[in-house]
Each structure stands twice: as structure tokens, then as C-alpha cells.
Amino acid sequence: MPRLIDRLGPAEDIWTVLGAEDPLPSSGSVIVALERLDEALAAGLELGVHLPNDTDPERVKPHFDRLSLISVDFPSFTDGRGFSIGHCLRALGYEGRLRATGPVISDQFDFLLACGFDEVLLPDSVAERQPPEHWAAAEGRITLGYQRGLAGRGSILDARRTAGDG
Amino acid sequence: MYRYDEFDRRFVDERVAEFRDQVERRLTGALNEAEFKPLRLMNGLYLQLHAYMLRVAIPYGTLNGRQMRMLAHIAETWDKGYGHFTTRQNIQYNWPKLKDVPDILEALATVEMHAIQTSGNCIRNITSDPFAGVAPEEIEDPRITAELLRQWSSLHPEFTYLGRKFKFAVTGSEHDRAAIKVHDIGIQIVRGEAGEVGYRVLVGGGMGRTPMIAKELRAFLPKADLLPYVEAILRVYNLHGRRDNKYKARIKILVHETGIDAFRDQVEREFATMDRAAVTAPEGEMERIAAYFAPPELTEKPSAPVAFERMKTLDPDFAQWVERNTSAHRVPGYVAATISLKPIGGVPGDATAEQMRAMADLAESYSVDEMRITHEQNVVLPHVALGDLYKVYRGLAAIGLEAPNKGLVTDIIACPGLDYCALATARSIPVAQAISKRFASNKRQREIGPLSIKISGCINACGHHHIGHIGILGLDKAGVENYQITLGGESTEDAALGQRLGPGFGYDELPDVIEKIVDIYLDLRQGRRETFLQTYRRVGMEPFKEALYATAD
Structure with a gap:
């Protein structure tokens, strides 16, 4: 079952997640833990970082131009801190790939997109029950929301103005 | 009254279709029970002691005849012929079947109603003053603000998986009939120095097992800043509120542990740096909503017509x-x-x-x-x-609803308690019924004067016992129902939390105990105009304690 899904459907994961003890490779794309970020930055790799969901988003701001990917941890789908972290990373100016990593569910896809996420990386336990077509169906299920998200669905507030009945 | 436009209508219709799909995916196993639970809760569906319970939102408590008829129709078609109006201005049905719920939601949508976010760890139905648009001293109809907040909070992408439930209340009058001081965020419409209308924002009130009176976060917030400001509050809460213990996950605990001044600094910093324009309601939106709440055209009439x-x-x-x-x-x-x-x-x-x-x-x-x-x-x-x-x-x-008891001793608030609720530790409804019967005489009730009794069947305090003049909290003590009494609670602008009288009482003792408390008050009051609360505030707990526990020995 595909574990990585974005707006276009299942995607190939080109990233290697580096374990705490693993040596840094000499090339390739690696995701490191926050504690190893400084070490990895010095190695000149294509770099991603994985953030626990109690990380202050400001902490990685100085490295935005060096980070091709930021992965935000969702320890459970009910722990919604990651939504705010995603929002804050985008608000701080991060323009790279933003990944939600954890057992999120397809019903949260639009919310994730609206908070600035590009993709989700699912554990097998979720991926096997929620195939890509569920994610495709979930996207845009509510056509317009009441907020102005960064991506995903449009805003009723703006649509009203356009419709000229505001 | 607010009416849906094409966008509101599509939003609710799509939400119903989404829930229908979620129910189907639960049945096929695509969603497991743990995943389905928050989804159904955010559509108002609880699993109670005996059956599902559906809580339907009545935004800021306002509804019209057509909507009330639909509530009646639902009660007859899918429930047992009645409904239960709640302390958050909603209605609950106690016996719906899961398979019928999408149909019920669809029926509600036809009269511009829904059950969105009436439960779950999200922003709940926005409550307000039942006399909104009516009260002579009101600055502005609070439902305009409440409706703006309802829309902003509906399926908010960032704030739908909060650490815990989150409740707003709005009042447009200084006299607070919306209990804003016991809400996560309480909003009071006020006038600024130049007479302009804005908001006083309170934060961190709540009941439950750790009751707290809300603290002032902002003495005056310009009207246009409302959405960015509450978004800043919610962001600070979502990022920093505790997630390790559900009983410490409400914003009141975060405010308490952080300190109101440090918390205010965090909110103001976020407010100052965020993209406020992206959140602010577009120009004209407030006016668009306000037009729906324009006061009805009532012709002045004699204040004492002869008939x-x-x-x-x-x-x-x-x-x-x-x-x-x-x-x-x-x-x-x-x-x-x-x-x-x-x-x-x-x-x-x-x-x-x-x-x-x-x-x-x-x-x-x-x-x-x-x-x-x-x-x-x-x-x-x-x-x-x-x-x-x-x-x-x-x-x-x-129809048997002519009881002249508003605000009197038999105007009792009670949660569903052990008769329905899976969390309850004791019965509440039969306690309310027994006390009501004890004080049945209208003459006696009027003699006693304003007195609110509020009963919760467990520590979660859905029956608001903390803010009852007399609060009753039903607990389970080694398998036996035991009721703690608090005195002196109040829900209005001079809100206070009730203080514990002493050791609890048994179920059968309650009507006698309440009667005794009332008799002590009647003995102690200085004239008929001194209310129970005033007497309590003057004399304190001691006389009540003495009389009750001395006799009990």
C-alpha cells in the first residue's frame, strides 16, 4: 500500500529517514531528527528535518533555505498541534515541501492542505485501510470553507464578495 | 434571524454527505472505531449509556417556528417523541439509531440547521444572551458577533483537533445572561472611550472538575480585530495547551499555569506578527450578517393596555x-x-x-x-x-408549560445524569423532580424569591452546579450516590463559584437538606427583598453549616 500521498495521489518517497545512530550518507536526500540538524547541515546533503509536535517553529526558521522538506510529527490523528505548526512554518516563510508524518486520516486531508502541508506519510496500519481513492475523495469534499486557507479549498468569505451579495 | 445563503447551504449539505460517507466507511472498516469516534462527535453524535445521543446545534439559541417544527418531527420520527434542551442552548435526542443519523442531519439541513461541532475537541456552538435584540440596556445584538464566530469556527482547518472542547459565549449587555465568565472565551460588547463599539475579551473560565472564573485578556478590542485576535488565542492554546492529561487540557489550565500576564504576552505577540488581513472578515461581512438581525418592526403600544x-x-x-x-x-x-x-x-x-x-x-x-x-x-x-x-x-x-417559576427555586438546571449519561456517577433528573415537588406551592416559591438550584450528576459539571446559588454534585461513594452541596455560586457579571458546605448527603436526604437550607435563609434574611445570594454573601457559610450538620448528628 502506498504510504506517501499528496494531492496528485500516491507518490514515491525519495527520502531516507536517518536513524539516531546512522552515519550521514555522502549523497542523497535524508530526513534527520531535529537534534542532528546542525551536523547534517554541515554535510551539504539535500536535507529534510523531522519535527516533534512540541517544537517551536521559530527554531528551524534560520535554516529554511537549506531545508527541502520539513516533516511534522502527528503522534495520533487527534493530536492537532501539527496543524498549527504547519500554519506557523508557512507564516514564517517556509516554502519547501511540508509533510505530515503519522496516523492521520483522509478526513483530515483538506485541513492539512489548508494548513500548508503538501503530503502525508502514513503508517501501514492506516494506509492499508485508507487507499489513495479515499484521499482523493476527501480532497475538496467541502468545496468552500469559512476560512482563508493557504491551499486547498477556497473561502466562502471571498466567494460572497465575488458573488456581489456581500 | 440569520438565513443561509447559497454558500452556507452548500457547506451544510456537503457536511451531511461527508458524514454519510464516514458512517459507510465505518461499516466497511476503512475507519476503525477510534477514528470514527471524533468524527461522529463533531457531528453531534455521542454514545451514551443505553443508546446514541444526537445533539443538534441551535446557534446562539435562536430559532423560528419552522425549525422548531422540524425538531418536533425528528423527535417523533426518529426518537421517542421528545427532546431535551440543554444548558448550551442546544437540543439533545436520546434515542436515535446510528443508521438514521445521516437522514436526521439531512432533514435538519432543510431548515438551515445542523449538528456540527456540538461535541468533540473543537469549538462548540457559540452561545449568547437569550434576550439579545430585546434587552433595553443592550449596546449591540450579540448574535451578529456570535454568527461571525460560528462561521469562522466551523470546520476551522487548524482548530478542529484541539486538546479539549472549546466554548465561546457573547453578551451585548453589561448584565450577563450568557455566563461569559465560565466560558473558555467570554466576549462582552462594550463601548470604547470615543463611544465606538468593541469587545472586552475574557479567557480561561470554565466549570468541570477545576472550576475557574475567566480573567480579562483585553479590556477593549476594536471590532474589526475580533477574528485575528481569537485566532491568536486559539493558536497559542493549540500549540501550548496540555495534551498529557485530558482533565488539564482546557485553556483555563494553560492560562492558570502560564499566568494571565504571560499568556497575554504570547497572544499579543502572535496577534502582532500574524497576517491579520488574511483572517479579518472582509469589509461588509459584519454588515451583511447584521442586516439579518435588524430589530423587527414593532409598533409602539400602550404599556398597560386595559384588556x-x-x-x-x-x-x-x-x-x-x-x-x-x-x-x-x-x-x-x-x-x-x-x-x-x-x-x-x-x-x-x-x-x-x-x-x-x-x-x-x-x-x-x-x-x-x-x-x-x-x-x-x-x-x-x-x-x-x-x-x-x-x-x-x-x-x-x-400544553402544561405555564409554570410561573422563572428564576425561582423550581427553575432547576439538571444534566441528564445517570438516567442517560455514560459519564454520570449519580442521578440528577430524579433529584430535580423531587426538589421541584417539595417546593410545588407557587406561594411558597414566591416567598422564597430568586434562587437557582443547579444539579450535576458527575464532576464534569454539565449541570453547572458550581454557579448555582445552591449547587448539587452527585458522586459515587463506594457504590452509593452521594451528593455534595455548594452555596453561593452565581453565573452573571458578578460570577462566583459555590463553596462546599461540608460532607455530602444521600439521595433520599436531598429534598430535606435543600428545604433546610432554604428555611435557614428565610430565618436569616433581612427583609423580603434580600435574596438568597445576598443573604449568603452577608452571613457566609457558617450558619448553614451549623444548622445542617448539628441536626445530622
Whole structure:
């Protein structure tokens, strides 16, 4: 079952997640833990970082131009801190790939997109029950929301103005 | 009243379709029970002791006759013929079947209603003053702000998986009938120095096992800043609120542990740096909403029409009801009439389908097709001409809802308790019924004067016992129901949390205990005008303690 899904459907994961003890490779794309970020930055790799969901988003701001990917941890789908972290990373100016990593569910896809996420990386336990077509169906299920998200669905507030009945 | 436009309508329709799909995916196993649970909760569906319970939102407690009829229709078609109005101005059905719920939601959508976010760890139904748009001292109708907040908070991408539930209340009057000091965020419409309308923002109030009175976060917030400001509050809460213990996950704990000043700094910093323009309602949106709440055109009428005065003389029961259950209206010759859902010995807040239809009839005929649900679990007809009041009264008497007890000892708030609720540790409804019967005499109730009794069947405090003049909390003590009494709670602008009287009492002892407390008050009060709360604040706990526990020995 595909574990990585974005707006276009299942995607190939080109990233290697580096374990705490693993040596840094000499090339390739690696995701490191926050504690190893400084070490990895010095190695000149294509770099991603994985953030626990109690990380202050400001902490990685100085490295935005060096980070091709930021992965935000969702320890459970009910722990919604990651939504705010995603929002804050985008608000701080991060323009790279933003990944939600954890057992999120397809019903949260639009919310994730609206908070600035590009993709989700699912554990097998979720991926096997929620195939890509569920994610495709979930996207845009509510056509317009009441907020102005960064991506995903449009805003009723703006649509009203356009419709000229505001 | 607010009416859906094409966008609101599509939003709710799509939400119903989404829930139907979620139910199907639960049945196929694509969603497991743990995943389905928050989804159904955010559509108002609880699993209770005996069955599912569906909580339908009545935004800021306002509804019209057509909507009330639909509530009656749902009660008859998919439930047992009645519904239960709640302390957050909603209605609950106690016996729906899971498979019927998508149909119920679809039926609700046809009358511009929904059950979105009436449960779950998200922003709940926005509550407000039941006398909104009616009260003479009001600065501005709080429902305009409440509706703006309802929309902003509906399926908010960032704030739908919070650490815990989150409740807003809004008042447009200084006299607080919305209990804003016991909400996560309380908003009071105020005037600034130049007379401009804005908001005073309170944060961190709440009941539950750690009751707290809200603290002032901002003395004055310009109106246009409301959405960015509450978004800043929610962001700080979502990022920093505790997630390790659900009993410490409400914002009141974060505010308490951080300290209001440090918390304010965090909110103000976020507010100062965020992209406020992206969140602010577009120009004209507030005015668009406000137009729906334009005061109805009521022609001024005599403040004491002859026929009305005559009927008061001829029918003393009517006179009593008028005295107790009607409130001042900004237009001379009109009142807001409270329909008490607390008949003697009844279940607080319950109404049958027949009663709902009769109330809808009365609203359509005599109250500009409008009703309000109050946090005291009553219904208000907000715009009744004095000349029509007797007809309204007779109509209510025909369905057994003419109790002249608003604000009196039998106007009891009670949670569903052990009769329905999976969390309850004790019964609440039968306690309310027994106390109600004990004080059945109207004469005696009037003699006692304003006195609120609020009963919760567990520590979660859905029955608001902390803010009852007399609060009753039902606990389980080694398998036996035990009831703790608190005195001196209050929900209005001088809100206070009740103090514990002492060791609890058994179920059977309660009516006697309450009667004793009332008798002590009657003995101690300085004249008939001194209310229970005033007497308690003057004399304190001691006399009550002495009398109760001395006799118990």
C-alpha cells in the first residue's frame, strides 16, 4: 500500500529517514531528527528535518533555505498541534515541501492542505485501510470553507464578495 | 434571524454527505472505531449509556417556528417523541439509531440547521444572551458577533483537533445572561472611550472538575480585530495547551499555569506578527450578517393596555406568570416571555413534540416567528405584545408549560445524569423532580424569591452546579450516590463559584437538606427583598453549616 500521498495521489518517497545512530550518507536526500540538524547541515546533503509536535517553529526558521522538506510529527490523528505548526512554518516563510508524518486520516486531508502541508506519510496500519481513492475523495469534499486557507479549498468569505451579495 | 445563503447551504449539505460517507466507511472498516469516534462527535453524535445521543446545534439559541417544527418531527420520527434542551442552548435526542443519523442531519439541513461541532475537541456552538435584540440596556445584538464566530469556527482547518472542547459565549449587555465568565472565551460588547463599539475579551473560565472564573485578556478590542485576535488565542492554546492529561487540557489550565500576564504576552505577540488581513472578515461581512438581525418592526403600544390589566385582575395565576416570566423589551408595549420547561415534577429542559409544535404556533402568531433557548433550559418568546400575552399564556397552559417559576427555586438546571449519561456517577433528573415537588406551592416559591438550584450528576459539571446559588454534585461513594452541596455560586457579571458546605448527603436526604437550607435563609434574611445570594454573601457559610450538620448528628 502506498504510504506517501499528496494531492496528485500516491507518490514515491525519495527520502531516507536517518536513524539516531546512522552515519550521514555522502549523497542523497535524508530526513534527520531535529537534534542532528546542525551536523547534517554541515554535510551539504539535500536535507529534510523531522519535527516533534512540541517544537517551536521559530527554531528551524534560520535554516529554511537549506531545508527541502520539513516533516511534522502527528503522534495520533487527534493530536492537532501539527496543524498549527504547519500554519506557523508557512507564516514564517517556509516554502519547501511540508509533510505530515503519522496516523492521520483522509478526513483530515483538506485541513492539512489548508494548513500548508503538501503530503502525508502514513503508517501501514492506516494506509492499508485508507487507499489513495479515499484521499482523493476527501480532497475538496467541502468545496468552500469559512476560512482563508493557504491551499486547498477556497473561502466562502471571498466567494460572497465575488458573488456581489456581500 | 440569520438565513443561509447559497454558500452556507452548500457547506451544510456537503457536511451531511461527508458524514454519510464516514458512517459507510465505518461499516466497511476503512475507519476503525477510534477514528470514527471524533468524527461522529463533531457531528453531534455521542454514545451514551443505553443508546446514541444526537445533539443538534441551535446557534446562539435562536430559532423560528419552522425549525422548531422540524425538531418536533425528528423527535417523533426518529426518537421517542421528545427532546431535551440543554444548558448550551442546544437540543439533545436520546434515542436515535446510528443508521438514521445521516437522514436526521439531512432533514435538519432543510431548515438551515445542523449538528456540527456540538461535541468533540473543537469549538462548540457559540452561545449568547437569550434576550439579545430585546434587552433595553443592550449596546449591540450579540448574535451578529456570535454568527461571525460560528462561521469562522466551523470546520476551522487548524482548530478542529484541539486538546479539549472549546466554548465561546457573547453578551451585548453589561448584565450577563450568557455566563461569559465560565466560558473558555467570554466576549462582552462594550463601548470604547470615543463611544465606538468593541469587545472586552475574557479567557480561561470554565466549570468541570477545576472550576475557574475567566480573567480579562483585553479590556477593549476594536471590532474589526475580533477574528485575528481569537485566532491568536486559539493558536497559542493549540500549540501550548496540555495534551498529557485530558482533565488539564482546557485553556483555563494553560492560562492558570502560564499566568494571565504571560499568556497575554504570547497572544499579543502572535496577534502582532500574524497576517491579520488574511483572517479579518472582509469589509461588509459584519454588515451583511447584521442586516439579518435588524430589530423587527414593532409598533409602539400602550404599556398597560386595559384588556391586559383586566385579565391580570380576573386571573391571578396569569398575573403571577406575568410578574415572574416576562422581561422588559426595548419597545414599549412588548415583553420577552419565558416559557418555563420546568413544570412541577417534570424533567428540566424536556419538551414533547406536541409542546414544540405549540410553542412554534405561539411564536409564529405572537412573537415575530422567533424563539430563544436559554442556558437555564427554558424557551423565550422574545417579542410579545402585552395585548397578546393572555392568549400566549392560555396556549402554554394548554400544553402544561405555564409554570410561573422563572428564576425561582423550581427553575432547576439538571444534566441528564445517570438516567442517560455514560459519564454520570449519580442521578440528577430524579433529584430535580423531587426538589421541584417539595417546593410545588407557587406561594411558597414566591416567598422564597430568586434562587437557582443547579444539579450535576458527575464532576464534569454539565449541570453547572458550581454557579448555582445552591449547587448539587452527585458522586459515587463506594457504590452509593452521594451528593455534595455548594452555596453561593452565581453565573452573571458578578460570577462566583459555590463553596462546599461540608460532607455530602444521600439521595433520599436531598429534598430535606435543600428545604433546610432554604428555611435557614428565610430565618436569616433581612427583609423580603434580600435574596438568597445576598443573604449568603452577608452571613457566609457558617450558619448553614451549623444548622445542617448539628441536626445530622
